[in-house]
Amino acid sequence: MRAIVRGDVARFFKIYWSKKMRVYCSECRKEAVAVQRDFGIGAYEYWGATGFDSCIMTVSECCDGDLLTQEQLDELNEEEKEDE
């Protein structure tokens, strides 16, 4: 799956918030709200050493799925049609 948000998150949100871009959820295929979630395990302790694991990802609010552009969504639907 090619997600549209990898790397330059600041640039993505700038475009997204200016409403120039609609995003779709790769799971339910509906128009999605982009949110940032932390998928890290948080605070942890390993052999007495403590740390904090953080993994911020930009995902769809509905399913924590990848975000797709309209184009990518169409491509995905096309690919699945061909598989049948």
Ligand SMILES: [Zn+2]
């Ligand atoms: Zn969804």
